[in-house]
Structure formats: structure tokens, C-alpha cells
Amino acid sequence: MPYASYTYQGVDRVGRVDGDTLIPLDLPALGSSEALQAAAELPAEAVAVADVHLRPVIRHPDKIICVGLNYHAHVGETGRELPTYPVMFTKYASSLIGANDDIILPPESNQVDYEAELTVVIGRAGRRIPLEKAYDHVLGYTVANDITMRDYQYKTHQWLQGKAWDNSTPLGPYLVLPQEVDLTSAGIRTRLGDRVLQSSDLSKLIFDIPTLISTVSEFTTLLPGDLILTGTPGGVGYRRDPQLFLQNGDEITVEVDGVGTLSNRVRSE
The missing domain is CATH 2.30.30 (SH3 type barrels.)
Known part of the structure; x- marks a missing residue:
């Protein structure tokens, strides 16, 4: 349910x-x-x-931890080496919007990109959580679109300024409990209208859910309502040839099989 x-x-x-x-x-x-x-x-x-x-399923999380470069195809399209430790960055609660809210294109950015992501919602607090206990701390799962302003992301080696814009990250529509979904090889995809831009499955995660929970909890206490965005597959707009960025009037949809479908209109601020 x-x-x-x-x-x-x-x-x-x-x-x-x-x-x-x-x-x-x-x-x-x-x-x-x-x-x-x-x-x-x-x-x-x-x-x-x-x-x-x-x-947003969780409106005021204490922490939003996002994982980059966590699918083999996405690492390949960026030309980077395979990570041996999760690449992480943060967002703020003010970044989150609901399932039917518009994604707003800020006037400062000309490279607004999409990223389909499975999101883990923490339900039980923990620090230094062992791998075998990780799922005990999961409330459920939802869907996110990690909207990214690429021209701001690459201003520096840190990604914060491209990832944490206010009112930019759709989350939802629903929370699905762990016992009600099999994520072993669940599909994940992004559609722009009828065009499929990203398509993969969760078996291709480089760092799986228990590894992410255990790794994050080494350095910070995970609290109920905290979010872990688990990374995006290959096919992001910045790495396409020609590049593809969101435009006023677009409808962008992110799906994770068994978890939900998240569709948002795009409009200029």
C-alpha cells in the first residue's frame, strides 16, 4: 500500500x-x-x-544525500574512471517539489538537465549501520528527478551550486514500502514526451542500497525522513550529441518499476 x-x-x-x-x-x-x-x-x-x-513525500528531511556516477553507463558517458567509493553531494529541503509541481527554469541557467533516480527514505535512525542491518532502517522508496543546472555544476570541481537550486527537485508521487516492491532488477527510465531518454535497471547500480546506507552512516547519523538519491543511468542531456536540455513547455517523466511514475511540466521563471 x-x-x-x-x-x-x-x-x-x-x-x-x-x-x-x-x-x-x-x-x-x-x-x-x-x-x-x-x-x-x-x-x-x-x-x-x-x-x-x-x-514531496518527505517535505523537511534533515539530510538529502545524493549519489553521483552510480551506473556503469553513466560513468562511461562521462569519461571518468569507475569510482571505488560513492561520489556524494547534498541538496536542501528547499530544493524539493511535489509530483505535479512545475519544474522552474531559472533565468541564470541555460543547461537544465534531468536525472532519473530511485530514492531511499530512511525510517529508523542509525549510525555506523552494518550492511546486513541496512534494510532495517528503510521506511520505503520513492522516485526523484535530480534536476541539474549543468552550467553551474561545472563552474567548480564541487557540484553543489548546480544541484541544490530552490524548488527544482521533484519527489514522489508516493512512498512504497520495502516489502511491496522487488527492486532486484526493476527498470528505471526517463521520457520526454514519448521519447525515451534514459533506460536501465537497478541491478546495474555500482553501489547498492545497503552499501550506500552503510557508507553514509559511517560519517553521519541517518534520521527518519532522510533521503538517499541513488544515482542516475546513462543518457543525461549534457552527455548526448547533440546536447539536450529542458525547455519551457516540456513534460518530463521519471519511472521506477513498482515504485512510481513522476511527471512534471517545465516552465520558465
């Missing part, structure tokens, strides 16, 4: 997705595994998905 974070009649809620309906929970926000398990449903307050504003 997927879950959503949404706003209805000016009130932020969490609900279980039942087809085209949301069943509210007596829960202020998604994040803690224990809190979700203990939450009661409020069926009398059910509402249609079409009538709500879907917010």
Missing part, C-alpha cells in the same frame, strides 16, 4: 493510497517507521487523489 503526503483544503496530511482515493492517517508527516505502523486510518475523511495537492 503506497502512502502520500498531500495538502487538502489548506491542511497538510498523510494518507494511504487506495486506488484513486486517499485514506488519511492520524500522522503529521512521513518519516518514522514506528509512527507509520502505529498510525490509525480516518476513512470518514477520505478524499480523491485528483482533489489534493501532492507534496
